[in-house]
Amino acid sequence: MPDPASWLPDRDPGVARVLDRSYGLGAHRAWSLNRESVNTVWRVSTSRGEYALKRLGRDVAPQWTAFEHAALPRLTAAGIPVAVPVPTAEGGSSAVHDGSVWQLRPWREGRPFDSGRPGDIEQAGAFLAALHRVPVDGLPADGQSSTRNLEFWLTTERPPHAALDEVDEIAAPYVSAAVRARARRAYAAVLRRARTELAGYGDLPEVLTHGEVAGSNLLYSDSGELACVLDWDALQLRSRVYDVARALLFLPRKARGGFQVLPDRARAVLAAATAREPLTPEELGSLIPVLELNFVPSPDYLRQVARRAPGILEWYLGWRAEGAGAVRGILSDVIATAPQGTPR
Template sequence: MPRTGSPTVEMLWESCDSAEALARRFGFADGGTAQDWLSTVVSEHWGIDVSACRRIVMSDHNALAWLTTSDGELVAKWSVARGRFARLSELADLTQWLAGRGSPVSALVPTLDGSSSLEGSGALLVLQRVIEGDPLDVAHPGQVAAAGAVLARLHDDLARYPALDRLRRVSPTGGSLRERVTRWLDSEPPHVPAPLLATVRGLVSDAPTAPMPTQLLHGDFRAANVLCSGTDVLAVIDFDEATFDHPVTELARSAVLLGTLFHDWGPVSAQVRTEFLAGYESVRRLDAAEARWWDALVGWYSLAMVPADPAHDTTGWLAAARAHLETAARGPAT
């Protein structure tokens, strides 16, 4: 099909020249050349005609393209990082399995031979349905609670994935939680006040020492990857960072980073974290060990987000971490 216009080409978060990145990283002279490649591949392997490519967005060696096609509005997602192809292929199969269970994900469009992904021309490519939703709004309590409940149900589904062993072979694992936190504390980041480090250390000392179960997790559950409409979560997207770890680590990290988008990395309020946790526990209650790790993990992840240069802490990460840790140090209200 003849090309219609040329797509806008941009970077997701990097401050570099998008045209240069498209050429150097992906081998395309311009957006029109990339559109022609996509049109040919999608026609040959999906049997779908592409009439327009409106936008191409790049991040590292990954790219997204929004396509108008004979099968509706689709997103093409591809990577040229060859070392990640095996993992990305497994993650495509995982996404398709989740969609089949009714999980709110962006379902993939299978190729003509029924595959979830296609490897060829130096790229690993998938096609997804466009989800007409907006990123999670942490100022909307209903959305925050719904996101917590969706994360809990997602954890339940991920624990049941039948190809866990295969995915585990190509995925990162968290390792010992206590060792990870202690190693960071022992590094004594000079920009973090020593009393706050000491508070986290005390919370970790009080946390259970017995190992907690690990399972497959999403890995990057935050506003940018949770698409909503009203109080409904329409889709959880971008499983590229999926990992094996303790569910409470993802819950705490997500509670801290819930409001972050692509260029906005500010903390949320304690109220938002409470709403998110309540939503999660409406589906899956934390056990005693997880509950005792909660404050330590929220404190750790909060401090880890504090910029090294105080002048760059424009959104108040240090103040948010201090407020949480002062409350945690006082213990539960009686």
């Protein structure tokens, strides 16, 4: 039975309908993952095996599911351990039920990433390096994920204050005035500077990126091997800076949910992820503003969260505001001492 501290018994009728109608799985037991997230994840036990069922909490375009379907075989061919979605009865990689996209994957056992184990850092870095070398020729050109805060703030023609007004309006029914005001100040403080610093970001080479690099998405075997990389909802073509920046912040954290990192481990993460090809000066200079803008929710993204998981918005807006204001002070010294590569 799953750990009761993390997994709670669940009899959601939507789970039963999806398993039965889309996958032909009848009798089952289910446990939901107890965490704050826009996605909902269940562990399901059936007569045909153990699975992870996810209801994606963001709007998912058919173009992106086609992109994912085309990209995942390239990852497995590159030796990246991925649990590929189980085909539906119709042969698709996902099911649509009650206005949401659902995916079923084989259950994978493993322990989460531990930054105190040098081998974990080395293998996480090797995974990113391998991912960023996967050939992308011939992949669908319009495979944009739902996680596009950075892209919105870099390309919108709207005045930033007008877009932030809309963010505040969307959040107002669910978030206290104090948290909204604090978030507004933090977002406004980083927008102009980060957008200026990323003026050349669009010229950086694009590669396959995971988009949600975090310790909870890396599972390791008892022998210390990277057993599975989870959570590919933000898979997309971007600069490798996007993944490296997230790894630099989220892998060496002192505690999940916080933003304090251990500098020596942060340097080890950066070295491992770029050992084969150090970041260029332009890429190094993009790490912090990429993180800052990614913490500022776009109106469209926040609207999706409000529609599907309004109960997390008070925490979510405050957490993002804290991150937007903290990353520069936390990571500047780590990045300043990193080796530099030559532009490609």
